[in-house]
Amino acid sequence: MIALTGLLVASGQALAIGGSLEQGKNFTNLNVDMGKSTGGIYVEGNWTWDTDDGGEYGGAGVGYNFDLGPVMLNAGAKAVYLNPKKGDDGMAFPVGGGFKVDLPMNFAIYGEGYVAPDSMTNSVKNYTEADGGISWSPISLVTLKAGYRYAGVDGKSGHPKHNIVDGAYLGAGVTF
Template sequence: MKTTSLVLAATLLCSAATAQAISISGQAGQHYTSLGADFGADTAGLTTNLNWAHSDNDGDIAGIGLGLNVPLGPVMATVGGKALYLGPQDGDEGYALAVGGGLSLPMGRYFALYGEGYYAPDSLSSGVNDYAEANGGLRLNVIPLLSVDIGYRYMAMAGKDGHRDNVLADGPYLGAALHF
């Protein structure tokens, strides 16, 4: 009975994820680049994402996230978490399990304001004291297939055991996404 329930839950999760729209995105800031793929990010229900970020001076982060999108009137609220691989330039490689969420507010047909934040304390990370990320900005929906973002991003891994902090991003960025 327990196995049947687990199989049913996994099947529903996979079928919900495959029925959702896919977005492929890229962002660039000073000394920072990021690539991502989102599944179901703009619709109510389950959403998943994959991301990779690289800083010329401070290392790499790769992650997979799972969230729940909840429409609140015109606002889409997301709550969820991310499992992250942390590769700081100065320090030990490790992982983090970050929790957080975000909001997206359409501003007419072509624009939307958005923001999100995730945090992993020392108890949910290894190799670093903690991990924090936040971003927010304005999205221009050029055509249904293409959007352009301008925003501000902060991503940091606090050093542990005498290692320095690694701040992958702390500044403005420009991004684009293709939606399928």
């Protein structure tokens, strides 16, 4: 991760650093990123935990943003630590992508999804995560969000399919 950050800095590309907090009824998500709001390479990390039963997951990812005017598309990969509290602790290496569409009055819609089949995990049959919603930036440094987040696994060794987090959230973030 440090080497990748050094590579990003050495590339001469101005990268914004951001952070956000999302709170759902039964979960909290913390996210940090560098370069996620502009075209080009980005890195990000997050930690999400279920405040109801203690399940959690978190990881780091890298990807590329394709800035197409009011539309930004991205593709990336992550390394995710899983601790769903049902005996499936381990790692998953999902790939996926997302989009953001700018709307009038500083609103935007966004979504992303990642998946890791059995061959890209060491503890579950598969891992899936998705996030989507609407955001508003009243000033350029601040973003307010309302969305829906899901992360779930199909367990191995007699552990059934289960959700780590699943629900609506409100969030806020800053970008420098």
